[in-house]
Amino acid sequence: MDYQEFLDSIDRKAYHEGEWRWQEGDLTVTRTNHWSPPGCHNGCGVLLSVDKDGKLVHIEGDPLAPFNGGKLCMRCLDMVEAVNHPDRLKYPLKRAGERGENKWERITWDEAYDIIVEKVNWIKETHGSHTIIFDHGTGRNIGWQLPLFASTALETPNVCNFGFTGFACYLPRMIGASAKMGExxxxxxxxxxxxxxxxxxxxxxxxxxxxxxxxxxxxxxxxxxxxxxxxxxxxxxxxxxxxxxxxxxxxxxxxxxxxxxxxxxxxxxxxxxxxxxxxxxxxxxxxxxxxxxxxxxxxxxxxxxxxxxxxxxxxxxxxxxxxxxxxxxxxxxxxxxxxxxxxxxxxxxxxxxxxxxxxxxxxxxxxxxxxKCAFDIEKRYGLGDFKIPREEYAGKMTLSAGIESSDIVACAATDPLLHAVETGDPFQPQMLWIESANPLACSGMDAPRMYEAMNKIPFIVVADPFMTPTAVAHADIVLPVAMSCERNAVRTWWTPARSISKCTSYYEAKSDEQIILDLGKRLKPENWPWKDDKELSTWYLCDQYAEGGTRYEGDFEELQARGGYKYDPWDAEYYKYEKGMCRPDGQPGFDTATGRFEFWSWGYNHWGVDPMPYHIEPKDSPVSTPEKFKEYPFIATSGGRSCEFFHSEHRQLETMREFHPYPLVTIHPEAAAEYGIEDGDWVWIESTHGRCRQKAFLFPGIKKDTIHMEHAWWYPEEEAAEPSLFGVFDSNINNMTLNFETGQGGIGSGIKSFLARIYKYEPGDQMPGEKVTREGGWGDYIVGVMAGDAESAAQAAEGNAKLMKQLEDAKRVQAMKVEDADMQGRNALIYAKEHGEAAE
Amino acid sequence: MTKAILINYEYCTGCHSCEVACKKELDLPKGEFGIKVEEVGPFQFTTRPGLEGTWEWTYMPVITQACDLCADRTAEGKMPMCVQHCQAWCMYYGEAEDLVKKMDGKTRWSLITVKE
Structure with missing residues (x-):
C-alpha cells in the first residue's frame, strides 16, 4: 500500500475537489460525513446523491476524505436501504392499547410535545426533576446533545446507560488512562x-x-x-x-x-x-x-x-x-x-x-x-450539568463511585436507579426517556429484570428511527428520529472535527438536534437560545459556555464548506508532554496530579481502587466455582462484533441479513460433537440464571471449553406484540447476565465470562419471550435486593463481608456526594493528592 | 490494452465491502453478486515443513459475469465501486500490464480480468 501513489492516482475533478454540493445530471450530490443513525463509532466521509424528489438514491465513500480514503463498510454501503426502509417510524405515536400490545395512535408533533411538557412540568413540581431517568446508548451522534437536553431542559442529573452495570464500555479505559497519563x-x-x-x-x-x-x-x-x-x-x-x-x-x-x-x-x-x-x-x-x-x-x-x-x-x-x-x-x-x-x-x-x-x-x-477531541471541543461528558438546580443534582445516583469528594464519572450509575425503580428507595422514578438505546435488546444486563422494572415506571418516551422491542414493551410516546443524511450536526471523536449536512428528510422524522431544540424551548426557554440546528452546532464547536471556549475558530457553515472536516494540529504533534502542551500551566509534563506519568496512580488511590495493576478471578469460573463447572462446562463469552450490525441496529435490512441471517454461538467442532450438535443447529445456551437460543457455528479458532455468543439480536420480521416482542428475549444473552456485579470502584462488569451449558433446541421447547413476559422469567433474582442473582443475595443476607461492605460504601458515598458538577477530572486528582492517603 | 483488477489477497479480510458496493451499484437482488468473497480456512497446517501450527485463513474475491469493471464510473474518472471501497486497501484497478509490475513475490497477488 503506497498512500502517496493512491493520492496521486485520484481523479480529483471527477470527485469534485473543493466543492461540498453539486449537480450530476438530475442528482444533487453532497460531500459530508455519516454519523448516525444508523449508528457506528466513526464518521466516514461520504458522497450522498439525492434525486429531484428528495430521495436518497446513492452513497459512496469520499476518496478525498483522509479519515477513510473513500473506503466504507458494508453497513454504510447499504444506507439507501436503511434510509428508505418501509419499517421506519414516520410520525409521532401515542400508545393506544396496553403496554406490549403494539397498538398506537398517530399524533402530531405538537400533541406529542404538549403531552411531554405537561408531564415533565408536573414531575418537576411534585416529585423533582431528578426522578426522571435519561437513558442513551452508544454510537449515535448524541453524546453531547442528549446530556445537554437532560441537564438543561429536563433538569435531571440521572443520565446513564440504563441497565448497563459497571460503566462497562470504554469509560474505564478513559478514566484509567486519564488518571495515569492525564489524557x-x-x-x-x-x-x-x-x-x-x-x-x-x-x-x-x-x-x-x-x-x-x-x-x-x-x-x-x-x-x-x-x-x-x-x-x-x-x-x-x-x-x-x-x-x-x-x-x-x-x-x-x-x-x-x-x-x-x-x-x-x-x-x-x-x-x-x-x-x-x-x-x-x-x-x-x-x-x-x-x-x-x-x-x-x-x-x-x-x-x-x-x-x-x-x-x-x-x-x-x-x-x-x-x-x-x-x-x-x-x-x-x-x-x-x-x-x-x-x-x-x-x-x-x-x-x-x-x-x-x-x-x-x-x-x-x-x-x-x-x-483530545479535536480543538478541545468535547472536554468532558455531561454538557450543561452545572445548570441543574443543586437540590435536584443532589438526587444523582452514583452508588458505584468509590470516591467521596467527586464522582468517578460524570454519568449516573444504573444500579441504584434500577434499585430505586424496584423499591422506591430513595425515590420512585417517574419517567424514563430512552433515545438511541434499546435496553431490552442490547445494553440492559439481566434483560428480564429490566423488563419487569421498566414496567414500574409510569411514563416512558422512546425516540428512535424504528419501532424497537423496548418501545413496544414500554413506551407511552414514540418519536420518529431522523437519520444522518437528514440532519445538520457536528461531531468530534478525536480528530478531525466533522460536520454532517442535511440532504433529505423522511416523512415527519426529526433530528435529535431538532427534537431537543423544540422541547428545550418549550421546557426551559432561557437555556435554549439557539435559533436552529446550525446555530446550536456552531455553539458546540466554538463556545459551550466557555471561559476560554474551545480552540475551534469558524462555524457550522464554514466547516461544511471545507468539505466537512478540519484536523487539529495539537493532536498531530508528537511528544506533547515534552513541549508543555498537556498541562494548563504550560509547563512540560503530564496533566496528572504529579505532572508525571503515574505508575502509582493518585487517581486510582483516591477512588479507592488498587493503584497497582491487579487481577480478580471471575466470580463464575472453573477456578472460583469448580463444582458448578462440572454441570456448566463452558466458559461463555460474548459480544464479538459482526460486519453487518452495530449493536441492535441493522436487523431490518435484507442485505445485512442476507450475509448474516441468525445469531451464532461459536463452538469448537470437537466440543459440539460431544453434544451431537452440528453446524447450523439451533442450540440452547443456559446458565443458572436463564437461557437463550442461537445457531451453532462450529469454528476451530476457539478453545474446547469456551463458547462465544452474539449480542443484541432481535427479529424485526417477527410479531411485535407480547409475548414475542420481535423475539427480543429468544436469542438474548442478557437472559444470563447480571446487574449489581461490578469490579473495584463499581467499575467493570463480569458479563464476558460466566459458566454455561449447551444443548440442542427441540421443537416445542418454550421460547424465552413467553417465559419472561407471561411467567415472570426464571426468577433467579430477588426484586429490590442489590445483588445480581439469588445466590449472591443469599450470601449478602448471610453477612458476606465483601458484599456488605460494597453496600455500605455505596450508601456512604451516596450521602457524601459532591455538590459541584464541575468537580471532575484534573481538579479531582489534585484534590486527591492534597487530601488522599497513599495506601502504601 | 486490458483493464484488470489486482488483488493483494494476503490482506483481504473478508469484510464484504466490495460485495455490497457492487450489489448496490448493479442493483442485484438477494443471492446474486458481481463480486463475491470466498473463504479458505481457518485451519492449522500440521505436516507441511515450515508451516506446522501456522493458521491458514484466506479470503479471495471472485468476479462474476455481471461485472463490467464499472465502465460508466471509470469513463468519468471514478474508481470501480469494489476498488474504491475496499477497506483493506488491497484492490487496484488499471491496465493489466501496469498492474502486473506490482506482483513482486513479497505478498500474495491475484490479477483478474473480465470478458469485454
Missing part, C-alpha cells in the same frame, strides 16, 4: 495527520498489540480497524490477545488465546518479564515517571508461569510477546471492550498503561498517542 490514548496509525501515512513525522508501529477487541469488525471508539491492515502492509507486526482466533490473530506473531476475564494477569506477567529482563525505557521512566519502584515491587512473583496457569496460555508465548512488544522501536496497544467487561477492568487498564509507560511508547510516532 486519553489511542494508537498511532497516522489518523491525526491530514496527510495520513504520507505525513513526514509519521512512522508506522513496529508492533501493534491488539487486545480484547476485533477492530476490523468493531471499528470502536473513533478508530477504523482497517487502518491496522494498512500498517501491516507497511510492516507492522501483530500480537493478538483474544479468546477467539481473528483474522488479525491468524497473521499474528503471537496469538495469546486468553481465558475470558483473566487479561489483567497476562498484563501483569508481561510487565514482570519486561521489568525483570530490564527491557524498560529507563530514560522515560527517570525523566517522566512517578511511582515506578512500587510497580516493580508489585509485579514480583507474578511471572509468565503464574499467568500461564491463570490464563490458559504457554508461558514462553507470554514472555515472547512481552519481549517483542518491549524491544520494538515503536509499539502500541489497541485495547478494547473486553477490558471493562471483566471484574479487573481498572486493573487491566492500569497494566496496559504501564506497559506503554515502562517502554516509553507514549506519544511517539507509531506508539500510543496522548489525544
Amino acid at each position: 486519553m490514548t489511542i494508537i498511532d496509525v497516522s489518523e491525526t495527520h491530514e496527510m495520513r501515512y504520507a505525513a513526514d513525522t509519521f512512522r508506522r508501529p513496529d508492533v501493534i498489540m491488539v487486545w480484547g477487541n476485533e477492530p476490523l469488525k468493531a471499528n470502536a471508539d473513533g478508530f477504523l480497524g482497517h487502518w491496522i491492515v494498512e500498517c501491516m502492509q507497511m510492516g507492522s507486526k501483530i500480537i493478538s490477545i483474544d479468546p477467539r482466533l481473528t483474522w488479525l490473530g491468524s497473521r499474528a506473531e503471537y496469538f495469546l488465546q486468553v481465558r475470558p476475564g483473566t487479561d489483567a494477569a497476562l498484563g501483569i506477567a508481561m510487565l514482570n518479564t519486561i521489568i525483570n529482563e530490564d527491557l524498560v525505557d529507563h530514560d522515560f521512566i527517570d525523566k517522566w515517571g512517578y511511582g515506578y519502584e512500587q510497580l516493580v515491587e508489585s509485579v514480583q512473583g507474578k511471572d509468565a508461569d503464574w499467568a500461564a496457569e491463570i490464563c490458559g496460555l504457554d508461558a514462553d508465548d507470554i514472555r515472547g510477546a512481552a519481549r517483542l512488544y518491549a524491544t520494538a522501536e515503536s509499539a502500541s496497544i489497541q485495547w478494547g471492550l473486553a477490558f471493562e467487561q471483566q471484574l479487573s477492568a481498572l486493573g487491566v487498564t492500569a497494566a496496559a498503561c504501564d506497559l506503554m509507560g515502562v517502554t516509553g511508547n507514549i506519544d511517539n510516532p507509531g506508539g500510543n498517542l496522548l489525544i
Whole structure:
C-alpha cells in the first residue's frame, strides 16, 4: 500500500475537489460525513446523491476524505436501504392499547410535545426533576446533545446507560488512562495527520498489540480497524490477545488465546518479564515517571508461569510477546471492550498503561498517542450539568463511585436507579426517556429484570428511527428520529472535527438536534437560545459556555464548506508532554496530579481502587466455582462484533441479513460433537440464571471449553406484540447476565465470562419471550435486593463481608456526594493528592 | 490494452465491502453478486515443513459475469465501486500490464480480468 501513489492516482475533478454540493445530471450530490443513525463509532466521509424528489438514491465513500480514503463498510454501503426502509417510524405515536400490545395512535408533533411538557412540568413540581431517568446508548451522534437536553431542559442529573452495570464500555479505559497519563490514548496509525501515512513525522508501529477487541469488525471508539491492515502492509507486526482466533490473530506473531476475564494477569506477567529482563525505557521512566519502584515491587512473583496457569496460555508465548512488544522501536496497544467487561477492568487498564509507560511508547510516532477531541471541543461528558438546580443534582445516583469528594464519572450509575425503580428507595422514578438505546435488546444486563422494572415506571418516551422491542414493551410516546443524511450536526471523536449536512428528510422524522431544540424551548426557554440546528452546532464547536471556549475558530457553515472536516494540529504533534502542551500551566509534563506519568496512580488511590495493576478471578469460573463447572462446562463469552450490525441496529435490512441471517454461538467442532450438535443447529445456551437460543457455528479458532455468543439480536420480521416482542428475549444473552456485579470502584462488569451449558433446541421447547413476559422469567433474582442473582443475595443476607461492605460504601458515598458538577477530572486528582492517603 | 483488477489477497479480510458496493451499484437482488468473497480456512497446517501450527485463513474475491469493471464510473474518472471501497486497501484497478509490475513475490497477488 503506497498512500502517496493512491493520492496521486485520484481523479480529483471527477470527485469534485473543493466543492461540498453539486449537480450530476438530475442528482444533487453532497460531500459530508455519516454519523448516525444508523449508528457506528466513526464518521466516514461520504458522497450522498439525492434525486429531484428528495430521495436518497446513492452513497459512496469520499476518496478525498483522509479519515477513510473513500473506503466504507458494508453497513454504510447499504444506507439507501436503511434510509428508505418501509419499517421506519414516520410520525409521532401515542400508545393506544396496553403496554406490549403494539397498538398506537398517530399524533402530531405538537400533541406529542404538549403531552411531554405537561408531564415533565408536573414531575418537576411534585416529585423533582431528578426522578426522571435519561437513558442513551452508544454510537449515535448524541453524546453531547442528549446530556445537554437532560441537564438543561429536563433538569435531571440521572443520565446513564440504563441497565448497563459497571460503566462497562470504554469509560474505564478513559478514566484509567486519564488518571495515569492525564489524557486519553489511542494508537498511532497516522489518523491525526491530514496527510495520513504520507505525513513526514509519521512512522508506522513496529508492533501493534491488539487486545480484547476485533477492530476490523468493531471499528470502536473513533478508530477504523482497517487502518491496522494498512500498517501491516507497511510492516507492522501483530500480537493478538483474544479468546477467539481473528483474522488479525491468524497473521499474528503471537496469538495469546486468553481465558475470558483473566487479561489483567497476562498484563501483569508481561510487565514482570519486561521489568525483570530490564527491557524498560529507563530514560522515560527517570525523566517522566512517578511511582515506578512500587510497580516493580508489585509485579514480583507474578511471572509468565503464574499467568500461564491463570490464563490458559504457554508461558514462553507470554514472555515472547512481552519481549517483542518491549524491544520494538515503536509499539502500541489497541485495547478494547473486553477490558471493562471483566471484574479487573481498572486493573487491566492500569497494566496496559504501564506497559506503554515502562517502554516509553507514549506519544511517539507509531506508539500510543496522548489525544483530545479535536480543538478541545468535547472536554468532558455531561454538557450543561452545572445548570441543574443543586437540590435536584443532589438526587444523582452514583452508588458505584468509590470516591467521596467527586464522582468517578460524570454519568449516573444504573444500579441504584434500577434499585430505586424496584423499591422506591430513595425515590420512585417517574419517567424514563430512552433515545438511541434499546435496553431490552442490547445494553440492559439481566434483560428480564429490566423488563419487569421498566414496567414500574409510569411514563416512558422512546425516540428512535424504528419501532424497537423496548418501545413496544414500554413506551407511552414514540418519536420518529431522523437519520444522518437528514440532519445538520457536528461531531468530534478525536480528530478531525466533522460536520454532517442535511440532504433529505423522511416523512415527519426529526433530528435529535431538532427534537431537543423544540422541547428545550418549550421546557426551559432561557437555556435554549439557539435559533436552529446550525446555530446550536456552531455553539458546540466554538463556545459551550466557555471561559476560554474551545480552540475551534469558524462555524457550522464554514466547516461544511471545507468539505466537512478540519484536523487539529495539537493532536498531530508528537511528544506533547515534552513541549508543555498537556498541562494548563504550560509547563512540560503530564496533566496528572504529579505532572508525571503515574505508575502509582493518585487517581486510582483516591477512588479507592488498587493503584497497582491487579487481577480478580471471575466470580463464575472453573477456578472460583469448580463444582458448578462440572454441570456448566463452558466458559461463555460474548459480544464479538459482526460486519453487518452495530449493536441492535441493522436487523431490518435484507442485505445485512442476507450475509448474516441468525445469531451464532461459536463452538469448537470437537466440543459440539460431544453434544451431537452440528453446524447450523439451533442450540440452547443456559446458565443458572436463564437461557437463550442461537445457531451453532462450529469454528476451530476457539478453545474446547469456551463458547462465544452474539449480542443484541432481535427479529424485526417477527410479531411485535407480547409475548414475542420481535423475539427480543429468544436469542438474548442478557437472559444470563447480571446487574449489581461490578469490579473495584463499581467499575467493570463480569458479563464476558460466566459458566454455561449447551444443548440442542427441540421443537416445542418454550421460547424465552413467553417465559419472561407471561411467567415472570426464571426468577433467579430477588426484586429490590442489590445483588445480581439469588445466590449472591443469599450470601449478602448471610453477612458476606465483601458484599456488605460494597453496600455500605455505596450508601456512604451516596450521602457524601459532591455538590459541584464541575468537580471532575484534573481538579479531582489534585484534590486527591492534597487530601488522599497513599495506601502504601 | 486490458483493464484488470489486482488483488493483494494476503490482506483481504473478508469484510464484504466490495460485495455490497457492487450489489448496490448493479442493483442485484438477494443471492446474486458481481463480486463475491470466498473463504479458505481457518485451519492449522500440521505436516507441511515450515508451516506446522501456522493458521491458514484466506479470503479471495471472485468476479462474476455481471461485472463490467464499472465502465460508466471509470469513463468519468471514478474508481470501480469494489476498488474504491475496499477497506483493506488491497484492490487496484488499471491496465493489466501496469498492474502486473506490482506482483513482486513479497505478498500474495491475484490479477483478474473480465470478458469485454
